[in-house]
Amino acid sequence: MWKRQVIFFIISPFVLIGCSLTEDADVGSVVEEEREEQEEVRAQAEAMEPPDEDQTIAEEFGIDEARIDQAYEDTNQAQETYPTGLTIPALDIDAPVIEVGQLENGQMGVPDNGEDVGWYEPGTQPGGAGNAVLAGHVDDRTGPAVFFDLGDLEPGDQVFVTGEDGEELEFIVDEMERYPFDDSPVEEIFGPSDEKQLNLITCTGVFNQENGTHEERLVVYTSLVEEEEEEPVLPVPTELTIQGDLLSWHSVRDEEIVGYRIYEIDADGEETHVGSVSQLERKSFLVNDQDTDYTVKAVDHFGNESDPAEEADA
Known part of the structure; x- marks a missing residue:
């Protein structure tokens, strides 16, 4: 009986140590991934130009102009x-x-x-x-x-x-x-x-x-004579979260979506366009003021925007 206890106490610390090492490795991996993501987002933010309202959709989201032309051509052919x-x-x-x-x-x-x-x-x-x-x-x-x-x-x-x-x-x-x-x-x-x-x-x-x-x-x-067309209802980005100075969201799975616009919201509810992120880029953005509200809208080939994304529940 005593020997069993000794064996138990001898083995038990190794089991606990083994679990502890595994958890530490997992935590370390997560921390490293978050650090790499932060670095990638910061590099993306540093390379990002301030919003230019005179830009074309292709220029704003860094996509081929031919893609925009094709979208217009497809729409045009549908009306011919x-x-x-x-x-x-x-x-x-x-x-x-x-x-x-x-x-x-x-x-x-x-x-x-x-x-x-x-x-x-x-x-x-x-x-x-x-x-x-x-x-x-x-x-x-x-x-x-x-x-x-x-x-x-x-x-x-x-x-x-x-x-x-x-x-x-x-x-x-x-x-x-x-x-x-x-x-x-x-x-x-x-x-x-x-x-x-x-x-x-x-x-x-x-x-x-x-x-x-x-x-x-x-x-x-x-x-x-054209009938007034209702603006298309675009899918809204989801899982909008702010952690520290990192704003992130989930992408919209729709081939018409070319990117996202990030808006800063002031105390009066007025929105200011502060950045754009391509559909091909990481869906993250570094915010300037962590005490300010932000939202994100999906954008299609023609510049139409979705409703603003709402911050996900914690």
Whole structure:
């Protein structure tokens, strides 16, 4: 019995020492990881530029501009429509739309009859960002054609384009211009634009027998009527915590999110943007004042922000 006790007391300290060494090793490892994280965050903070409100989203979060362009292109394509019909109530026009291309001389092709309207297929589709162009004849050998009365349109008149899916896009007339047949502003009519434009073209003026065409071109500039879209509801960062001077949070798992903005909140609840962190970086930020409140918002490709993150319960 006594020997058992001796063995017990001899072995027991080694067991306790063994446990103690294991715990010390684990604590040491955790401390080392925290120290490395702090160093990484401090290095990230030192390299961080102060917020610049004139920066692009790509510049702010250090991502490829092509990624932002692709996001806009995807959104733009979702609003485009392949045109099959044109309706202009003020002129009692309801005409089919067909594809036309570019002629060998570089000019836009036109339908081979007076009833159809031609859509310049190499260019923008109606509804997309840019200048979509539709053209029709003012007359033909039998008399007035589809765009004979186009010059009677007035600013504010409606123009409707029907897509192959049956959906209609509404455009509003902005202005009309007449140009010499050989001196039209091609870039303005056909070129790129951030706006969603639809330009209607026809001939006008005296018919020049020598040149075989009318002396002027009439261009009706219209713009898309867009429904007000609700701002997207983005997922909110979670597990926002402040330990010492380290603010941290959990990332949002959403491919649309490109980064996070950190805001300082004053006593009146006013928010001041104090930093930005890319989705690819560690989700941490060194705060300047530990007695001040902070929050974090997720940001998508277009600069839309989520609701502010709330500090996690201790």
